[in-house]
Amino acid sequence: MAYxxxxxxAHAIAMEREAAERYLxxxxxxxxxxxxxxxxxxxxxxxxxxxxxxxxxxxAGSMELPKLRSWQYRWIAPTExxxxxxFDYRLKPYQAxxxxxxxxxxxxxxxxxxxxxxxxPEVRKLxxxxxxxxxxxxxxxxxxxxxxxRS
Amino acid sequence: MAYxxxxxxAHAIAMEREAAERYLxxxxxxxxxxxxxxxxxxxxxxxxxxxxxxxxxxxAGSMELPKLRSWQYRWIAPTExxxxxxFDYRLKPYQAxxxxxxxxxxxxxxxxxxxxxxxxPEVRKLxxxxxxxxxxxxxxxxxxxxxxxRS
Numbered sequence: 492m493a494y495x496x497x498x499x500x501a502h503a504i505a506m507e508r509e510a511a512e513r514y515l516x517x518x519x520x521x522x523x524x525x526x527x528x529x530x531x532x533x534x535x536x537x538x539x540x541x542x543x544x545x546x547x548x549x550x551a552g553s554m555e556l557p558k559l560r561s562w563q564y565r566w567i568a569p570t571e572x573x574x575x576x577x578f579d580y581r582l583k584p585y586q587a588x589x590x591x592x593x594x595x596x597x598x599x600x601x602x603x604x605x606x607x608x609x610x611x612p613e614v615r616k617l618x619x620x621x622x623x624x625x626x627x628x629x630x631x632x633x634x635x636x637x638x639x640x641r642s
Numbered sequence: 643m644a645y646x647x648x649x650x651x652a653h654a655i656a657m658e659r660e661a662a663e664r665y666l667x668x669x670x671x672x673x674x675x676x677x678x679x680x681x682x683x684x685x686x687x688x689x690x691x692x693x694x695x696x697x698x699x700x701x702a703g704s705m706e707l708p709k710l711r712s713w714q715y716r717w718i719a720p721t722e723x724x725x726x727x728x729f730d731y732r733l734k735p736y737q738a739x740x741x742x743x744x745x746x747x748x749x750x751x752x753x754x755x756x757x758x759x760x761x762x763p764e765v766r767k768l769x770x771x772x773x774x775x776x777x778x779x780x781x782x783x784x785x786x787x788x789x790x791x792r793s
Contacts, residue, residue, distance in 0.1 A: 492730070502729065516711055560667055562720050562741075563729050568713045578653065578714050578752050579643070590713075601729050 493610045500547055501556040502605075503621060505564035506598055507544030511537050513566050513594070517587050529584045532635055536591070536628065543624070566594040585641045592632040599625035644761045651698055652707040653756075654772060656715035657749055658695030662688050664717050664745070668738050680735045683786055687742070687779065694775070717745040736792045743783040750776035 494502070514536040521530035569582060569590040582590065602622035609615035645653070665687040672681035720733060720741040733741065753773035760766035 513712065520711065560671065560731060560733075561664065561717075562733075563731060565716065565719060567719050568716060580711060580714060582711075582713075 492605070493608045494605055494614055496611060496614055497551075497554050497556050499605060499609075499614045499618065500551045500554065501559055502563065502601070503547050503617075504544055504551065504556070505559050506601070507540045507547065509564050509566055510594070510598070511540035511544060514540060514591070517582070517591060520582055521584060521587060524584060526584045529588065529635060529639065532631065533587075533591070539628070566590075567597065585636065585639050588632055588636045588639060592629060592636065595625050595629045595632060599629060643756070644759045645756055645765055647762060647765055648702075648705050648707050650756060650760075650765045650769065651702045651705065652710055653715065653752070654698050654768075655695055655702065655707070656710050657752070658691045658698065660715050660717055661745070661749070662691035662695060665691060665742070668733070668742060671733055672735060672738060675735060677735045680739065680786060680790065683782065684738075684742070690779070717741075718748065736787065736790050739783055739787045739790060743780060743787065746776050746780045746783060750780060 514533045518530045518533035518537060521527075521533060569586060599622050602618045602625060606615050606618035606622060609618060665684045669681045669684035669688060672678075672684060720737060750773050753769045753776060757766050757769035757773060760769060
């Protein structure tokens with residue numbers, strides 16, 4: 492889909508805000524598991540998402556942004572990551588990392604697709620930059636997954 | 643999982659609030675499609691969810707309820723209902739009905755599982771009642787799906 496700059500920024504802001512909220516939940520959950528390493532990684536992600544979101548808001552300035560629908564930016568639930576009981580309170584570290592990974596991957600794909608379809612060269616440039624950032628996050632999660640026992 | 647009354651009510655309230663918000667989005671979206679029949683069904687669902695949520699809040703009274711995690715009550719995204727582009731703005735009537743149906747079915751299963759696992763007979767009674775309600779919603783969506791062109 493060829494997004495206008497406003498549409499693109501609206502997606503990016505909503506996705507960064509959502510990521511910050513989800514990572515905060517996950518960080519708290521990992522503290523409850525006494526897993527301070529994974530919790531620390533998630534807190535870093537909260538910071539990156541918040542800073543990135545703030546910088547996109549600043550860039551948007553007074554531009555009017557469209558209102559998005561929840562399904563355009565919400566993370567997909569960990570049920571889809573192979574859980575039977577999507578309503579379970581607990582996520583173990585491995586599951587939490589997988590949950591985040593699926594959604595970072597999805598964000599990277601969103602940005603890459605936006606770049607590929609872009610007609611506005613500025614949208615394309617930003618989308619490529621954001622896609623690269625999301626791939627870095629995915630790689631960081633992969634490294635932590637490799638060091639975490641599947642449970 | 644054998645929920646205490648407080649845990650059970652917290653789930654039920656969060657799920658009804660979430661359903662009301664999602665149905666409101668869907669109703670607006672269907673109006674944008676000029677599909678007033680499906681929009682009307684969704685608006686009825688907003689009303690049922692809101693009233694049901696309010697009655698559960700009243701029942702909980704001053705009981706202290708646990709804070710839930712987003713993945714315990716959020717609807718699963720329409721991506722999982724077979725969409726390739728989970729970030730697409732538009733949902734056509736058939737997809738919107740399927741999206742709702744998946745989540746009503748999931749709610750019915752949640753309540754049924756809570757009833758099956760309950761040790762508190764009051765939790766069991768309520769959970770069975772709520773499961774039956776969700777199955778009625780699922781049936782209403784099925785009737786509308788049967789009358790709607792797949793697109």
